[in-house]
Amino acid sequence: MMKIMKKHHILTPLIGLIYILLLQVGCSDPWDEHARDNEGLTNEPLLERLDEESEASEFMKLLRTSGVDKVLDGNNAYTVFVPDNNSVQTVASSLQNDAEALERFVKNHIAVSTHRLNASADTVRLTMLSGKTLDFVNSEIDGAAFSKSNQAGVDGMYHVITDALIPRQSLWEYMSDHGDELQNAFILGLNEYNLYDTAVVEDPADYYLNNEFLRNVGDMRDENQRFTYFVLKDADFTAEVAQFLPYVNYRNHADSSYAIGQYEIVKDMLFKQAYSKDNLPAMLLSASNVPFPVDKSAISQSVRLSNGWVHMLDRATLPVVNKLIDTYVQGEEPWRFSASVTASTFHRIRKDPYGEFFKDIMIQNHGVSSLQVAYQTARMYSTTYDVYWRALNDVQANVFQQQLGIFEFDTRPSEDDPDIEVRESIYVFPYTNVEQNDYNEVYLGEFNLADYNRIVPVLQGAATTTNGDNTLVLDYLRFVPKLKTN
Known part of the structure; x- marks a missing residue:
């Protein structure tokens, strides 16, 4: 009887260990299995793998026409996010006569190093060869879904996606293209003059170093940051500045007071988070701690950018009293x-x-x-x-x-x-x-x-x-x- 009990004690942990191993196998992440299945799939160079991918044929034409294929020379590892043929055909005609736009478009689909499918809720920001930073999250990149993933070559990998990753303007690029609007024109004008005696030493490598808005409120050139920016119509912007002038009397100097008034209005229109119109919260807090009530019904147009969103307002929504913070x-x-x-x-x-x-x-x-x-x-x-x-x-x-x-x-x-x-x-x-x-x-x-x-x-x-x-x-x-x- 004691011998039987000894055998029972020996077999019990063994059976338990086998059960745990089977349970772990049964609960493994299917995305991990998918990645393992593709890992080391072939010893072919990445370009050859792409040539064999039927859904990459239209993109490969653009890749070679742009000359960017020479970058994929095997000396470095890259990840190519390949828009499927239908997606490429939709935009190809707009790129035919613009070599610079074509190169930028192709480079916007290529990232340095290898990046496997990201199926988690954690956002990974990938810097593309175009200089743009795209959000890689929840089996999508910049909102484009994956139809095939983790296809490996000896010098990188590729994924097939269902939409083209068209390069978007940064907030600074957008503002520069819309410099005829008074609010944007004021911010751009700070490249040339300072409101206060706070100029730093000029750096020929950075023309915009002395722009007080970029330096003190938010550097909208930065592709790694995310912004939400509200723009008033010219008449509303002028009216808001005039309303605030009594609070920015600067030595009774009218021109200086007016410029400071403009700054005090625009500095509370930029926020360091990216919100689409649908995702805007009821209240935002500016960099200077001014509460900004969000009225979505006042937004007449929204533009998605590479580093955020612009929302055009058809009326002012920030009361003066909100700006008078302690x-x-x-x-x-x-x-x-x-x-x-x-x-x-x-x-x-x-x-x-x-x-x-x-x-x-x-x-x-x-x-x-x-x-x-x-x-x-x-x-x-x-x-x-x-x-x-x-x-x-x-x-x-x-x-x-x-x-x-x-x-x-x-x-x-x-x-x-x-x-x-x-x-x-x-x-x-x-x-x-x-x-x-x-x-x-x-x-x-x-x-x-x-x-x-x-x-x-x-x-x-x-x-x-x-x-x-x-x-x-x-x-x-x-x-x-x-x-x-x-």
Whole structure:
């Protein structure tokens, strides 16, 4: 009886192992099997394999006419996405008299290296010999389905697809071809001039390096990025700029203010995701954090591009109030100090009563009277602002006071000493108590910013050298722009 039990224990794991192996074989991925079946199918060169493929005959005529066949010389591995004969015949006549377009068309079907069928939901971006980047996902490339896949040669492989991969314009190429539209013309014009004194060193290898839109909002030349771009009709664009002019008063200079107004409109019309009209969400967020409500009924035309989509609007859809977003200044990111207090400066991590962590700055026991900590902002609109701070006094047994002043960013010579540069005050709020263990925002008041420009907020401690009374602390400042009523 014991011998029988021993045999049973020996056979049980053996049977289990066989069962597991059979189960694994039964559950294997059919696409993997398909790939394995074709792997190393032939030792023929890729060009010979393509010549033997009946559905590639029309494409092969174009390949040789264009001269691109010389690229497939066996020195490198390539993947050719072959449009079937019907697809090629549909477009061949448009390519007959344009050698450049023909070469670009053929190269748009060839990628360096070997790429097997991608049946997963993961998007693989393939750079074609045309320079375009195509999305390879879910058994499709750029929307074209596969009718035959993973056909291998010694120097590459090919797939037969059901549509031709016609090279599309990039967003920058499209914009350049539609430079007669005011919105596009403004962006293209930034190649020649700068809105601000922010030009970088000119690089003859990149003519567009100083275009502030390409540099700061999105480089629409980049085939590896994806964009959605909305275009207003000329009349609507002009009306939107005029409506926004009161918020971009730049030193009372009409031409500069108008150019800045144009920039402030277009910078919130570009988004770094590609959405067709059908896939557009109800709300988009621009690079400058402006919420853009999407009204599909306002889209009169959509154009698919190699790196995104353009949607033409028959009316403006972005309210001015949406563009008036809050400006935050983080306390732990000071620009400069009025005195060296490094040993007394603490960058802290705190947790509020809701369990949220935040960083702040505390300058304590520094012995400096009226110590100042200066910050700087990005350019802010010319309007009135409500101002708040959050300042946590959680380690001292006493309440202390601090003060916020708003100063111009630009300096000017002092009237007393021309060699000394000063910043003019815009508004100084009164000293305010920093209560103990108060995690709430504190409203300081409002100030008016007459010019569209950067500002320098300055946090100032009490006018005393007594430690504990001249402490400074700040989580953040928040500037809330107000809508103009007239």
